[in-house]
Structures are given as structure tokens and as C-alpha cells.
Amino acid sequence: MESRPLMVLRLVTSAIEEVGSTPRGGLSIFPVIGGSFEGARLRGKVLAGGGDWVTANTDGTFVLDLRVTLETDDGALIHMAFTGIRDDVNHYLRTLPRFETAAPKYAFLNRLLAVGIGEIQPDGPVHVTEEIL
């Protein structure tokens, strides 16, 4: 499957909110308080106010459910959301990001599917995101 780089997204998170055991599994919320993104076609910062709602599956994997707002360096706002799977045993963290924007310059984001390869680094999660061609 062909793809090309879209952006590298670096998230800054604050203290985890452990909601605990819910009917669907253990829920942990990772609030996003900032961050940055950079790619050949867009770059900017991550606004505070989003988060990643992480549910623990009974098989030891986690389901990710992230929502953040991106602000490009030229002032456009982009809604970004992804679902994903984190499997720590197999060092597998992959996401399916979607974007919505009203800015004509970035309307190409409304029309693409992407895949993210995530990694939890000491200063926060990093998601290398590629457009599926």
C-alpha cells in the first residue's frame, strides 16, 4: 500500500485521569495540553483542550480515541480525531487519523485517509502520520 508523509505530531499531555473500570473496560484519559505538528504541507501547534480516551481491552491491548484541534502557522484550525490500537507486548501503536477543516488551503485533509505510527517518548507521544495514496 502506497503512502507519503503527512506530518509528525508531537503531543504534550498532562497527568492521566484514571476513570477506572467501566462497563467497556478500564478507561484512562490523557489530556492534551499542547504540542506541535510538522510536515511538508502543513505545520503548527496543537491547542489545549483535547485528549486521548484510552480503553483497556480484556486481551491486554488498548483502544485509543483521540480528539485534538490543530492550528496551522497561518491561522487555520483543523479538527483531528483518531482511533487506534496500542499493543505494548508487540510494540504496536497504530492509528487512523481523520481531519476536518474549513480552510480551503487545507481542504485536501478532508479527502484523505491516513495512518499513524505512534511511539510513547519520554516527553510525550509522537505520531508519524502518513497519507494513504
Place this chain on the structure above:
Amino acid sequence: MNTRLLMMLSVKVAPAQNIGAVPLGTRRTVPLSGGTFEGPRLRGSVLPSGGADWLLLRADGVLELDLRATLRTDDGALISLRSFGLRHGPPEVIAAIGRGEAVDPATYYFRTWPRFETAYPAYAFLNRLIAVASGDRRADGPVYTIYEVL
């Protein structure tokens, strides 16, 4: 991005149900009438009732796809498939697809994100993977080439 082939999924469809103009766009539901899938690690059929593709044509001309189907492997396991996708392209290509003509899939964008759920241990690996697919809308239904994201 490294991927490997998971399966080719060929879906047969019944006549569409045209719901029409809804607040989010133009909605059309296409029930599934069966199909087959085959890959190196699994193969079987698409159950002929209960699944559909819920299509929404957006104001920007992009068609959003929301497919749900149940797969049954040749050794009897049931696998739930849910797949979100996007389809768009030049107006003449989209019109030709609408007329049921054979269209080169390279001339338009038809990509989906299949997600799988199963309770069968032999196929539990499907619960743990992210996949992407490339679609080819043929007259009798779409054919998806589904890849596991490694």
C-alpha cells in the same frame, strides 16, 4: 509505511435504498447480498444478510462509506467487519461508476479502514491490527484489497 496483504474481499450488493437528502448530505444504503474473501491466513464468505454500506455524499463531493458485514471463515469462525472509507474522483469517473461501467481503480480515490472483531482464538490477531484497504467499485459490487499495517 510497511504493510502486508491480509485479504481480497469481494462483496456483492443488492439494489440501493435511496434515503435522499439528510442534514449531513445525501444518504444511500446499499445492502450486501454476499461475497467472498481470501488471504494467506484466512478465507471464507460474506454472510448474505444483515450487512450494508451506509453511504453519505457530502457537500464537497466526497462519498463517505460506512460498511458493516459479517464474515464466516471456511472453518466456521464469525468475524465482524466495520469499515469507514472515502471515495472521490473526477466527475466523469464517478458518473461512469454510477452507470455501472468498468472503471480503472487508479483513476479515483477509494480507500477504507477495515476493523475486525472476533471471539475465535485462531483469528484473534485480527482484533489487534490496524488495516487499510484499496477499493475497486465493479458493477456487481466492490472489491477491496485489504492490507495489515505492520
